[in-house]
Amino acid sequence: MDRADTIVVGLGGAGASAAFHLARRGRSVLGLERFGPTHEQGSSHGRSRIYRTAYFEGAAYVPLVQRAQVLWRELQSESRAPILRPTGGLVLGTPESPSVAGALRVAKACRLEHELLDAEEVGRRYPQFRLASGEVAVWDPNAGALFPENCVRAHADGARAAGAALRYDEPLVSWSASSDGVEVRTARALYRAAHLVLSVGAWTRETVTDLRLPLEIERQFMLWFPPTDPATARPERMPVFLWDRGPEEHTYGLPDFGDGVKLGTWSGRISTSPGAVDRTFTAAEAEPVRRFVAERLRGVRSTETDHTSCLYTNTPDHHFVLGRHPRHDRVVVVSACSGHGFKFTSVIGEVVDRLVGGEDPGFDLSLFDPGRFEDPAGQSPAGADGRSPR
Numbered sequence: 001m002d003r004a005d006t007i008v009v010g011l012g013g014a015g016a017s018a019a020f021h022l023a024r025r026g027r028s029v030l031g032l033e034r035f036g037p038t039h040e041q042g043s044s045h046g047r048s049r050i051y052r053t054a055y056f057e058g059a060a061y062v063p064l065v066q067r068a069q070v071l072w073r074e075l076q077s078e079s080r081a082p083i084l085r086p087t088g089g090l091v092l093g094t095p096e097s098p099s100v101a102g103a104l105r106v107a108k109a110c111r112l113e114h115e116l117l118d119a120e121e122v123g124r125r126y127p128q129f130r131l132a133s134g135e136v137a138v139w140d141p142n143a144g145a146l147f148p149e150n151c152v153r154a155h156a157d158g159a160r161a162a163g164a165a166l167r168y169d170e171p172l173v174s175w176s177a178s179s180d181g182v183e184v185r186t187a188r189a190l191y192r193a194a195h196l197v198l199s200v201g202a203w204t205r206e207t208v209t210d211l212r213l214p215l216e217i218e219r220q221f222m223l224w225f226p227p228t229d230p231a232t233a234r235p236e237r238m239p240v241f242l243w244d245r246g247p248e249e250h251t252y253g254l255p256d257f258g259d260g261v262k263l264g265t266w267s268g269r270i271s272t273s274p275g276a277v278d279r280t281f282t283a284a285e286a287e288p289v290r291r292f293v294a295e296r297l298r299g300v301r302s303t304e305t306d307h308t309s310c311l312y313t314n315t316p317d318h319h320f321v322l323g324r325h326p327r328h329d330r331v332v333v334v335s336a337c338s339g340h341g342f343k344f345t346s347v348i349g350e351v352v353d354r355l356v357g358g359e360d361p362g363f364d365l366s367l368f369d370p371g372r373f374e375d376p377a378g379q380s381p382a383g384a385d386g387r388s389p390r
Ligand SMILES: Cc1cc2nc3c(=O)[nH]c(=O)nc-3n(C[C@H](O)[C@H](O)[C@H](O)COP(=O)(O)OP(=O)(O)OC[C@H]3O[C@@H](n4cnc5c(N)ncnc54)[C@H](O)[C@@H]3O)c2cc1C
Pocket: 009, 010, 011, 012, 013, 014, 015, 032, 033, 034, 035, 041, 042, 043, 044, 045, 046, 048, 049, 050, 051, 170, 171, 172, 173, 199, 200, 201, 202, 203, 207, 220, 221, 222, 264, 309, 310, 311, 312, 334, 335, 336, 337, 338, 339, 340, 341, 342, 343, 344, 390
């Protein structure tokens, strides 16, 4: 491809979807990726991700997540590999905890199907969970799991089938933009195009230096625990869940899709760059999760059989970065993470295509404005509900 219409840099969750939607709309797309087609260095691996609808992070996310679910189902209809698995979801904690109170508030405000369950009712429906006295749960029937490696692969395959050229093991070294177009330099070549999409996840701060994005890279571990009673941990019996057990104690979990029940908590291990991340797994990392299993789950052994690390790219307000570069009309910047972005990557690709085309994105993106951190007064947009566990 001599000169693409759009270059997409970073072909993880968001970038593969952007390449897919851009190519499907007839644009000539060149995709460039630092590593291989799916890899464990970024944020879109680890076999499963939660999706949910009663989005306690703010009602502004609800139309996006609803559209994302439509697009995931469409992708599933084109893919032989599993893309999503509805299971329903529980947000557990005290009624005052930010996740429970927020999920309830948003479910009511957006008229989403939901139920508030007391501990007794949770025990009747889902005896795997041991609630503490006073804890409740919000039931979100439109929640479930996504299989991220399959999602990224299906988007990349679809992009290629629509004519996109995707080049792996070819990192961007530098980029520039003018009113005439964009240039991207890699170790192998200099590419020119009309538009540029920068979807480089944890590498955003060092790639989009002029925006001074105050991003923090947070290393997380995911752990897998074997069920002692396989029946109770199957996706038909165990929903995905988030559990607020105190200001600093948040655990999420997904049922056993064949490798055991997957769990994670926040480690709070912060680095300044993906290259400086300490990925050492120690007993101290595992201990809080093992304790959670022993104290709060029935039918699951409290010794993990597997683990892997993964990177959050956190903004201070925990909302995404998604929009046109404030000084370069031809450049779209995407960092949909802060620990909860994967479920949106299907719709993000569609939004990116519209932004590139100069169309109305179809959603209110003001919460995600890439320029919001340049103006210190704009750092806490309305609707910020604090830290998000996914
Ligand atoms: C442990 C963990 C659990 C999570 N759980 C959930 C969940 O349950 N639900 C949910 O919705 N979200 C969840 N998330 C968040 C979600 O996974 C991320 O928001 C999402 O995967 C981010 O996608 P991305 O495309 O921004 O980043 P990535 O998928 O990491 O993609 C960025 C890509 O850019 C490439 N790249 C970087 N620099 C360059 C360069 N110079 N040149 C070329 N390519 C480059 C990278 O190699 C990478 O492939 C979780 C995240 C983690 C870490």
